[in-house]
Amino acid sequence: MLAPARTERVVSSPARARPAPRTRLALSRRMLTFLQAAPLAAVLIVFLLVPMLVIVVVSFFDYDSVQIIPSFQFTNYTDVLGSAVTWRTYLNTFRYTVIVWAITAVLGFTVAYVLAFEIRSRTAQMVLFLVCTVPFLTSNIIRMISWIPFLGREGLLNSALMKLGLIHQPLEFLLFSDFAVVLAYTHLYALFMVTPIFNTMMRIDRRLLEAALDGGAGWWRTVFEVILPLSKSGLAIGSIFVVTMVMGDFITVRLMSGGQSASVGLMIANQISLLQYPAACANAVVLLAIVLMMIAAILRIVDIRKEL
Amino acid sequence: MTASAIRRALLLGILGLFILFLYGPTLTILVLSFQGPDGGLTFPMNGFSVHWFRRLFETQAVGDFGGSLMRSFSLAAMVMVTTVVVSLAAGMAFRRRFKGSGALFTLSVASLIIPSILVSLGVGLLFNQLGLDPDWYSSAFGAQLTWTLPFGLLIMFAVFNRFNRAWEEAARDQGATPWQSFRHVVLPIITPSVIGIALFGFTLSYDEFARTLLTAGSDNTLPLEIFGMTTSVTTPVLYALGTLTTVFSFVLILGTLVIVRVLAARRA
Numbered sequence: 014m015l016a017p018a019r020t021e022r023v024v025s026s027p028a029r030a031r032p033a034p035r036t037r038l039a040l041s042r043r044m045l046t047f048l049q050a051a052p053l054a055a056v057l058i059v060f061l062l063v064p065m066l067v068i069v070v071v072s073f074f075d076y077d078s079v080q081i082i083p084s085f086q087f088t089n090y091t092d093v094l095g096s097a098v099t100w101r102t103y104l105n106t107f108r109y110t111v112i113v114w115a116i117t118a119v120l121g122f123t124v125a126y127v128l129a130f131e132i133r134s135r136t137a138q139m140v141l142f143l144v145c146t147v148p149f150l151t152s153n154i155i156r157m158i159s160w161i162p163f164l165g166r167e168g169l170l171n172s173a174l175m176k177l178g179l180i181h182q183p184l185e186f187l188l189f190s191d192f193a194v195v196l197a198y199t200h201l202y203a204l205f206m207v208t209p210i211f212n213t214m215m216r217i218d219r220r221l222l223e224a225a226l227d228g229g230a231g232w233w234r235t236v237f238e239v240i241l242p243l244s245k246s247g248l249a250i251g252s253i254f255v256v257t258m259v260m261g262d263f264i265t266v267r268l269m270s271g272g273q274s275a276s277v278g279l280m281i282a283n284q285i286s287l288l289q290y291p292a293a294c295a296n297a298v299v300l301l302a303i304v305l306m307m308i309a310a311i312l313r314i315v316d317i318r319k320e321l
Numbered sequence: 322m323t324a325s326a327i328r329r330a331l332l333l334g335i336l337g338l339f340i341l342f343l344y345g346p347t348l349t350i351l352v353l354s355f356q357g358p359d360g361g362l363t364f365p366m367n368g369f370s371v372h373w374f375r376r377l378f379e380t381q382a383v384g385d386f387g388g389s390l391m392r393s394f395s396l397a398a399m400v401m402v403t404t405v406v407v408s409l410a411a412g413m414a415f416r417r418r419f420k421g422s423g424a425l426f427t428l429s430v431a432s433l434i435i436p437s438i439l440v441s442l443g444v445g446l447l448f449n450q451l452g453l454d455p456d457w458y459s460s461a462f463g464a465q466l467t468w469t470l471p472f473g474l475l476i477m478f479a480v481f482n483r484f485n486r487a488w489e490e491a492a493r494d495q496g497a498t499p500w501q502s503f504r505h506v507v508l509p510i511i512t513p514s515v516i517g518i519a520l521f522g523f524t525l526s527y528d529e530f531a532r533t534l535l536t537a538g539s540d541n542t543l544p545l546e547i548f549g550m551t552t553s554v555t556t557p558v559l560y561a562l563g564t565l566t567t568v569f570s571f572v573l574i575l576g577t578l579v580i581v582r583v584l585a586a587r588r589a
Contacts, residue, residue, distance in 0.1 A: 042417075045499070049414035050425060052407040053470060057428045060463035061435070064443025071446055120339065127336045131329055141336070143578070148343050150524040151570040154547050155563040159346035162353055162363045162560075169349065169364060200342065232328065253434060261436020264530060268551060278438050285442060285535065294446070297439045308434060 065301075072294035081290050089295035099280070099296075103303075106276045109191075109266075110259045113198040117255050118248060120199070121206025125247070126240065128207075129214035130222075142211060149204045157197050157268050164188040164196075189271025197269045202258055206251035213247030214240065249315035253308055260304050347567055354560035362557060373561035385546065386562070392457050393543035397527040399462055404469040404522030405515060411470075412477025413503070429471045437531035440464050445535035460536040465526045472525065473518045480514045509588075513581045520577045524570055 075084040093099050124145065132138045148156065163169050164187040171183040186192055217240065225235040263278030277300050284293035353360075357368020377386055415422060444464045448455045455461070488510065492502035508515075530544040537545060543566065550559055 042499070043419070046414045046417050046419045049410040050419065050422070053411035053429070053474065054421070054425055056407065056463065056466050056470060057425070057432055060444055061432050061440065061467045062428065064440065064447045065435070067447045067450060068439065068443045071450075123332070123335055124339050127332045131332050131336075141340075144340055145343065147571070147574055148347075150520070150528070150574055151347075151567050152528040152544060152547070152563075154528075154530060154544055154551070155350075155567055156347065158547075158551060158559060158563055159350040162349050163346055165363050167363045172364070200346070203339075203343075232325070257434045257436060261438055263438055264548070278436060281438055281442070282534075290442075290446060293442060297442060301435065301439060304434065304436065 068294045068297050071291055072298050074291040074294075076289060076291045078288070089291045090299075092292060093295045093299055102275045102277055102280050105274065106260060106278075109194065109198065109276065110256055112195055113202065113259050114252060114255050116195070116199050117203045117206045118252065120203050121210050121251055122241075122244065122248065124203075124207050125210035125214055125244070126236070128211050129217075130240075145207055146204055153201055154264070154268075156201060157265060160193065160197060160200070160269070161188065164193055189269070189273060191270065191274060193269040194266055194274060197265050198259055198262075201265065202255050205254035205258070206248075209250040209254075210244050210247035213244045217243045245315045246317045249311050249317050252311055256307055256311070257304050260307070261300065347563075350560040351564050351567070354557055354564040356557040356560075360557055362555065362560075373557045374565070376556075376558045377561050377565070385541065389541045389543045389546040392540055393527055396457050396462060396465070396542060397523045399458070400465050400469055400526035401519050401522040403462075403466060404473045405519050407466075408470055408473025408477055408518060409515060411474055412481060413507075415474075415478065416481055429474050432467045433471045437468070438534070440467055441532050441535040444532075448536070455536050455538040457533070457537045457540055457542055460538070461533045461542065464532040464536045465529050468529065468532055469522045469525050472521050476514055476518050476521070480511050484510070513584060516577060516581055516584075520574065524573065527570070528566075 071081065072089055073085050073087070075082040075086060075088070128138060128142055128145070132141060161168070165171070166183045166185070166188070168187065170187060171180075174180045175183065221239055221243075222235055225239045230238065261278050263276060263282045266274055266276040266279050267282075277296065281293045281296050281300070284290075284296065352366070353362070353364070354373055355369055355371065356366060356373060357370050358372045360367035411425075415426070441464060444460050445455055448460045453459070484507075488506050489502050492506045497505070528544060529542075530548060533542050533545060541549065547559075547562060547566075550562070
């Protein structure tokens with residue numbers, strides 16, 4: 014692995030250096046560590062922590078049709094929690110989350126298993142893993158749009174089914190429906206399951222599988238009683254990603270349901286476009302609280318610390 | 322065929338279908354973007370032309386394609402450089418325990434899991450309350466960093482978890498200053514990962530939508546422009562744009578992979 018030439022080069026260049034003064038080192042080391050961490054802390058405080066505090070503060074403000082008025086009242090919360098529309102929207106969002114989570118978990122586990130254990134060549138494994146992750150780095154909106162020629166009334170799927178004689182009229186539910194929303198979520202977020210589960214699986218000691226097989230466990234038992242428990246932390250990380258992204262999404266629901274379905278994110282986005290910022294903020298605080306509770310629940314079930 | 326051979330064939334088939342599922346739709350719009358001038362949003366192909374790509378560059382067809390592309394490109398470059406420098410520095414810091422390291426780590430993870438629309442709303446409101454005008458190079462830049470920096474940091478964690486400290490100790494024993502050991506020992510070893518962070522920073526920013534929505538101010542970035550088009554444009558010009566940005570992303574990703582390979586080959 015480590016060629017001698019490299020060892021030579023790596024060690025020789027600093028060797029020419031003049032020795033560092035050791036006395037000031039300890040103190041300046043600590044300063045250096047702080048300076049190294051400071052930019053990250055600054056960005057996250059200014060663009061994450063403070064904005065979240067602003068949301069909490071504004072959620073207590075009053076507003077009329079043109080402006081927001083500093084105040085301290087709970088009207089926004091009572092409006093949010095007292096409205097049947099809110100409850101229905103939350104219920105719908107939970108429904109999407111549960112369905113998409115279940116599909117991506119099964120799909121992600123299966124694909125990660127094939128990548129990690131069925132592909133024997135190391136090169137093929139890395140190439141296929143890259144093939145499965147590259148779409149993450151391309152535009153989500155384009156990936157959603159690309160379903161239109163597939164699912165539309167005159168889309169590929171409908172015309173194929175008609176040609177095969179399986180249906181006589183185009184299926185209307187394919188595009189602009191709950192089906193399209195769930196399909197798009199699966200398409201966009203399955204990668205977030207595959208990657209962490211694959212990473213966890215690659216760290217499983219292969220001898221355990223041999224031992225299980227030698228001990229007489231069949232393939233199914235090996236998968237469910239050896240691989241699955243050992244992949245739990247990857248599954249948990251993927252679940253956190255999928256759950257938070259579906260819970261907070263608005264663009265997929267807007268594009269793929271054709272305005273026929275609602276989600277909490279979309280409700281917030283609509284309130285923002287109507288300039289009802291305090292109402293949007295109250296909704297945001299409720300959403301954030303729920304998302305954090307869901308993550309806490311996942312972390313209670315699975316300890317992911319060894320992954321970090 | 323034995324049962325295990327059948328099972329293996331089935332499993333490989335699932336992987337194949339999954340890859341088809343990932344890429345199939347994108348390939349469809351790639352083909353459809355070459356529709357003839359009279360072609361529509363779905364098959365059949367009505368002739369074959371580059372008509373819709375030409376339309377893309379006429380300002381009437383698309384709002385402000387050139388301007389939004391330039392803004393997205395500049396913003397992505399800014400986010401890329403910042404992400405590399407800041408997450409590399411923070412990654413180095415996290416190799417030691419320091420006061421507040423736990424809190425900073427929690428904040429970084431929170432940054433990944435807080436829904437994008439909330440970051441967008443919060444940053445937009447913050448600028449609004451401070452009396453500042455949101456702009457792509459200020460508020461949108463900061464909002465996007467809350468997404469790219471934690472990713473960069475996690476990659477750095479993965480790198481340093483596998484990093485052999487013996488190299489640095491050897492350098493120190495030879496009398497290297499911390500900067501020299503970083504510059505001549507650590508950096509050359511982690512360069513491929515740093516390039517990976519750069520790729521993440523660029524592409525995540527270039528495609529970011531939700532965090533930019535309420536923070537970009539009056540000038541749109543490309544994803545915002547594309548989103549606007551989805552409601553108003555009903556011609557294959559939409560696909561031409563999709564094809565163009567996807568091809569651009571792929572060129573970028575493949576280029577990066579080639580660079581990493583070449584670097585690895587040179588070192589071996």
